Amino acid sequence: MSNLMGTLLEASYGPLGAGIGAGLVAIGAGIGVGLIGAKAAEGIARQPEALNEIRGTAIILAAFVEGVALFAAVICFLAMGK
Amino acid sequence: MDCKKLISRLLTVVFLVFLSTFVTCAQHTEHNPDEITTQEAEIDTLLKQDHDQKDKEFDLSAFILHHVGDDYSFHVAGKTYVWLPVIIYDGNGFDVFSSKELHFPDQTTHLTRGKYYYHHGKLTIPELDEHGHVKMDEDGDPIGKTEAKLTNMASPNVFFNFSITKNVFGLFLSMLVMFLIFISVARAYKKRGTDVAPRGLQNAMEALIVFVKVEIAEPFIGKEKTPKFLPYLLTVFFFIWINNMLGLIPIFPGSANVSGNIAFTFTLAFLSLCLVFIFGRKHFWSHIFWYPGVPVPVKLLLAVLEFLGVFTKPFSLMIRLFANITAGHIIIMSIIGITFITQNYIVGGVTSVFSVVMFVLELLVAAIQAYIFTLLTAQMIGAAVEEPHHDHAKGEAAHH
Numbered sequence: 418m419s420n421l422m423g424t425l426l427e428a429s430y431g432p433l434g435a436g437i438g439a440g441l442v443a444i445g446a447g448i449g450v451g452l453i454g455a456k457a458a459e460g461i462a463r464q465p466e467a468l469n470e471i472r473g474t475a476i477i478l479a480a481f482v483e484g485v486a487l488f489a490a491v492i493c494f495l496a497m498g499k
Numbered sequence: 500m501d502c503k504k505l506i507s508r509l510l511t512v513v514f515l516v517f518l519s520t521f522v523t524c525a526q527h528t529e530h531n532p533d534e535i536t537t538q539e540a541e542i543d544t545l546l547k548q549d550h551d552q553k554d555k556e557f558d559l560s561a562f563i564l565h566h567v568g569d570d571y572s573f574h575v576a577g578k579t580y581v582w583l584p585v586i587i588y589d590g591n592g593f594d595v596f597s598s599k600e601l602h603f604p605d606q607t608t609h610l611t612r613g614k615y616y617y618h619h620g621k622l623t624i625p626e627l628d629e630h631g632h633v634k635m636d637e638d639g640d641p642i643g644k645t646e647a648k649l650t651n652m653a654s655p656n657v658f659f660n661f662s663i664t665k666n667v668f669g670l671f672l673s674m675l676v677m678f679l680i681f682i683s684v685a686r687a688y689k690k691r692g693t694d695v696a697p698r699g700l701q702n703a704m705e706a707l708i709v710f711v712k713v714e715i716a717e718p719f720i721g722k723e724k725t726p727k728f729l730p731y732l733l734t735v736f737f738f739i740w741i742n743n744m745l746g747l748i749p750i751f752p753g754s755a756n757v758s759g760n761i762a763f764t765f766t767l768a769f770l771s772l773c774l775v776f777i778f779g780r781k782h783f784w785s786h787i788f789w790y791p792g793v794p795v796p797v798k799l800l801l802a803v804l805e806f807l808g809v810f811t812k813p814f815s816l817m818i819r820l821f822a823n824i825t826a827g828h829i830i831i832m833s834i835i836g837i838t839f840i841t842q843n844y845i846v847g848g849v850t851s852v853f854s855v856v857m858f859v860l861e862l863l864v865a866a867i868q869a870y871i872f873t874l875l876t877a878q879m880i881g882a883a884v885e886e887p888h889h890d891h892a893k894g895e896a897a898h899h
Contacts, residue, residue: 473714480871484815487822 446486669755719881743865759824
């Protein structure tokens with residue numbers, strides 16, 4: 418038991434933080450892209466003639482959300498090595 | 500109709516079985532030492548020494564990082580390599596040799612050509628002690644001349660590395676592909692004129708070029724100014740797209756992770772930033788440093804924020820492309836790597852299917868990332884070259 422505690426205390430918290438961080442990133446990006454998708458689908462249902470414009474805008478906005486998410490993912494990746 | 504469906508299903512099953520045999524075959528050769536001849540065994544031990552593999556356990560993260568990063572040679576399969584030239588300038592002259600010599604250094608001194616030490620993917624010109632051994636510091640890194648970087652270029656303790664690495668080779672290859680495509684398309688226009696309907700490759704490229712012009716450039720830059728910036732946008736679009744797709748080819752001519760390299764994406768984002776600085780109009784800069792129509796304290800606050808915004812936009816371009824492509828490669832490698840961890844036939848079949856699905860998704864991502872990069876560049880340029888509007892509110896609405 419004390420051996421286990423010793424291992425736990427000596428272990429680096431980097432991977433732990435990276436794992437939790439990656440999970441939070443996934444939640445955040447999921448909410449963001451989900452909202453964009455929901456509203457885009459709603460918009461297309463209301464105005465089918467604006468399909469192309471809505472789709473283009475949705476892709477760009479999703480890319481913004483994804484950009485921040487990937488930024489955080491890269492930081493998680495760096496934290497894992499520490 | 501049913502017959503056709505049956506045949507297509509049968510073909511799919513055969514294809515999947517075919518794919519899974521690949522994976523299981525790989526397993527077999529990995530763990531069947533009887534088949535290896537003495538020479539191969541020798542190379543094997545050398546390679547093992549080279550990669551410093553103390554345990555025979557499969558290290559997935561090392562494997563992935565090795566394949567995502569840059570290297571001096573292409574690893575095709577098993578013990579098949581494609582060796583690329585190493586070109587070093589150490590202040591006295593150029594040294595050119597094959598990267599094969601890096602992988603098989605002198606047995607006694609562990610040096611290549613008597614001076615280069617290659618360890619963990621790092622090339623150094625180490626100092627030697629009286630026994631001819633490499634001097635190490637306490638971290639186990641060799642002491643001596645290291646590769647020149649932007650931060651230590653002026654130091655005398657560096658050498659310049661101009662090697663044709665995987666990524667450099669990938670850049671040359673995509674350049675060649677682009678030359679072949681666009682010279683043939685340009686010839687077709689020259690030969691047949693612009694009045695005739697396009698044919699073949701010319702037709703395919705015309706659709707894409709018109710897409711970039713009408714959907715990306717014109718809405719942000721405006722019809723009059725588009726011709727000035729369209730060549731850059733088209734180059735960026737096709738360069739990123741072709742590099743992304745070449746990176747997805749798992750064997751030799753492709754497989755270099757060019758667009759998943761931070762230096763590559765940095766250069767492209769930096770060029771976009773340069774365009775903003777070169778072509779930015781008075782209207783653009785006045786909106787950044789002295790935002791019209793707000794009180795002075797807010798003006799000062801906005802000046803700081805907007806000035807930072809000029810740099811964060813290309814920075815996010817850089818990170819987005821790099822992270823997307825690298826993440827895609829890592830996911831595919833992880834899925835394939837599961838087979839080698841579990842060493843199971845069934846898992847091999849399942850991961851084969853999964854990796855095919857991921858490859859298809861990555862093809863989509865390859866195109867979307869090229870589109871996003873070009874579009875955001877067009878947006879940056881469009882904001883920079885915008886003329887002042889008479890009706891201010893309308894102008895603001897147009898570029899937000």
